Amino acid sequence: MAENASAITAPATRYSIAHLKREPRRNYGRWLAAALILLALAAIVKAFAEGQIAWPVVAQFFTAPAILAGLSNTIIMTVCAMAFGLVLGVLFAVMIMSPNPVLKYVAVFYIWFFRGTPLLLQLLLWFNLALIFPTLGIPGVFEMRTVDFMTPFMATLLGLGINQGAYTAEVIRGGILSVDNGQAEAAKVIGMTRLVMLRRIILPQAMRVIIPPIGNEVISMVKLTSIASVIQYEEILRNSQTIYYANNRVMELLIVAAIWYLAVVTVLSVGQHFLEKHFSKSLGAQNANRPAPVAMEGA
Amino acid sequence: MCAMVVVNEIQKYFGTFQALKDVSLEVAAGEVLCIIGPSGSGKSTLLRCINQLERIDGGAVWVADELVGYRQEGDRLYELTDAQIARQRLASGMVFQRFNLFAHLTVLGNIIEGPVVVQKRARKDVIPEAMALLDRVGLADKKDSYPAQLSGGQQQRIAIARALAMKPKLMLFDEPTSALDPELVGEVLEVMQDLARSGMTMVVVTHELGFAREVAHRVVFMDRGSIVETGTPQQVLTHPREQRTRDFIAAVLA
Numbered sequence: 001m002a003e004n005a006s007a008i009t010a011p012a013t014r015y016s017i018a019h020l021k022r023e024p025r026r027n028y029g030r031w032l033a034a035a036l037i038l039l040a041l042a043a044i045v046k047a048f049a050e051g052q053i054a055w056p057v058v059a060q061f062f063t064a065p066a067i068l069a070g071l072s073n074t075i076i077m078t079v080c081a082m083a084f085g086l087v088l089g090v091l092f093a094v095m096i097m098s099p100n101p102v103l104k105y106v107a108v109f110y111i112w113f114f115r116g117t118p119l120l121l122q123l124l125l126w127f128n129l130a131l132i133f134p135t136l137g138i139p140g141v142f143e144m145r146t147v148d149f150m151t152p153f154m155a156t157l158l159g160l161g162i163n164q165g166a167y168t169a170e171v172i173r174g175g176i177l178s179v180d181n182g183q184a185e186a187a188k189v190i191g192m193t194r195l196v197m198l199r200r201i202i203l204p205q206a207m208r209v210i211i212p213p214i215g216n217e218v219i220s221m222v223k224l225t226s227i228a229s230v231i232q233y234e235e236i237l238r239n240s241q242t243i244y245y246a247n248n249r250v251m252e253l254l255i256v257a258a259i260w261y262l263a264v265v266t267v268l269s270v271g272q273h274f275l276e277k278h279f280s281k282s283l284g285a286q287n288a289n290r291p292a293p294v295a296m297e298g299a
Numbered sequence: 300m301c302a303m304v305v306v307n308e309i310q311k312y313f314g315t316f317q318a319l320k321d322v323s324l325e326v327a328a329g330e331v332l333c334i335i336g337p338s339g340s341g342k343s344t345l346l347r348c349i350n351q352l353e354r355i356d357g358g359a360v361w362v363a364d365e366l367v368g369y370r371q372e373g374d375r376l377y378e379l380t381d382a383q384i385a386r387q388r389l390a391s392g393m394v395f396q397r398f399n400l401f402a403h404l405t406v407l408g409n410i411i412e413g414p415v416v417v418q419k420r421a422r423k424d425v426i427p428e429a430m431a432l433l434d435r436v437g438l439a440d441k442k443d444s445y446p447a448q449l450s451g452g453q454q455q456r457i458a459i460a461r462a463l464a465m466k467p468k469l470m471l472f473d474e475p476t477s478a479l480d481p482e483l484v485g486e487v488l489e490v491m492q493d494l495a496r497s498g499m500t501m502v503v504v505t506h507e508l509g510f511a512r513e514v515a516h517r518v519v520f521m522d523r524g525s526i527v528e529t530g531t532p533q534q535v536l537t538h539p540r541e542q543r544t545r546d547f548i549a550a551v552l553a
Contacts, residue, residue: 186399190388
């Protein structure tokens with residue numbers, strides 16, 4: 001016993017290593033990788049600096065009226081098409097979950113058709129609708145020429161919105177399915193009807209699952225609006241093109257448009273971060289360490 | 300005393316499995332009835348048929364003298380609409396095994412949701428009542444917490460307060476303590492006992508034989524979709540007549 005006690009307090013056994021100096025691990029690979037990447041970045045910056053880009057032209061057209069008008073049209077279309085897509089998405093998500101087989105299969109067909117054909121083709125279909133239906137309307141109530149109705153704005157709105165609705169429907173359906181069935185039963189036993197339950201109990205909880213992908217889709221939508229340039233909708237890319245057809249400053253104007261797209265997407269990413277925070281607040285601390293708003297990329 | 304619940308020869312199938320076989324039962328106003336039995340015996344299903352969470356396949360149920368799920372006109376029964384069924388459900392409150400508090404609402408939000416959204420009452424009238432209920436279940440200081448921040452026992456007491464806020468004539472409890480840690484069972488049973496003393500009509504599906512013995516006026520033993528034995532707690536729990544009841548009680552107490 002006495003020997004044991006002295007062994008524990010003895011200063012120089014091989015287990016007393018507190019006095020040794022600790023050397024951190026040398027991460028040579030990490031330093032090497034960082035150096036290579038910085039070198040590559042320097043080369044790219046140098047190339048751009050020496051390349052034949054007239055930066056004053058970029059600055060000159062950055063706030064040109066046509067560019068700002070295009071930017072505003074891009075934003076207006078993003079907002080309108082997304083809102084339209086969300087309304088359709090909720091509608092078709094509810095339809096696809098409906099016990100009524102007609103509603104259900106109409107929704108299935110809608111999603112199948114609009115997810116199964118390219119967006120560009122859908123835009124061209126809407127824009128050229130007058131070729132098959134010269135007039136639109138309800139017989140005997142009102143009627144108008146299709147070409148008057150199907151402006152570039154309307155064709156883009158219908159094309160982007162309806163296509164978006166098909167994707168959003170699936171996102172919303174997934175969100176609704178993520179809410180525990182006990183929540184629905186608790187809502188029913190306090191006398192809620194299906195619609196009230198959906199609006200007050202199910203959708204608010206589904207939002208936590210729905211918001212991140214919808215945020216991505218809004219960001220995708222900002223950029224998708226650029227394909228409306230092919231049907232003469234005057235968004236920012238089309239207006240940039242119109243300018244460079246006249247002055248031949250192709251790269252400069254594309255850079256102007258790129259900077260504006262990045263600016264809008266950055267603002268939206270920050271907004272998405274706060275929205276996600278809002279809808280996860282009831283889940284307490286477990287979601288507090290979500291990653292900061294790095295732009296999550298879509299298309 | 301008049302009957303608060305009348306269940307008359309109901310049948311319930313899940314696919315080809317018959318969960319309830321010609322079950323009949325009456326619950327008087329102010330009565331506390333405990334339903335016991337092994338799992339899969341149909342006791343939860345019976346409870347869920349009373350407030351139409353399950354559709355019955357035969358027989359009929361009356362709650363507070365109103366035929367459940369149908370409107371009688373002449374010699375025909377017309378099925379009720381979603382909204383009419385929702386209105387009928389207001390007669391009963393229900394407490395679930397898994398609490399099912401609304402996860403996105405605070406404790407106070409959970410309690411006033413029904414009165415404000417369904418009964419369309421003014422918030423300022425409902426909030427004092429909600430606070431009184433929270434006081435009654437001993438959780439007034441938790442009014443701004445979210446369900447995920449509470450223990451199981453606290454969540455279940457909130458769930459009872461939420462059901463009471465709708466001023467039901469009848470309370471249904473579906474194994475209210477089965478999902479709780481053993482040390483939290485007592486606080487929930489205490490609230491239920493207090494409620495029973497206040498004269499509330501209660502139908503309680505439970506495995507807590509001690510609670511049934513102390514609080515119930517009548518105990519029903521179910522097995523394989525049928526009622527095997529009914530009587531006072533003394534009769535059913537202490538001197539059961541049927542062998543199946545004796546086996547069950549022995550197994551629970553073992």
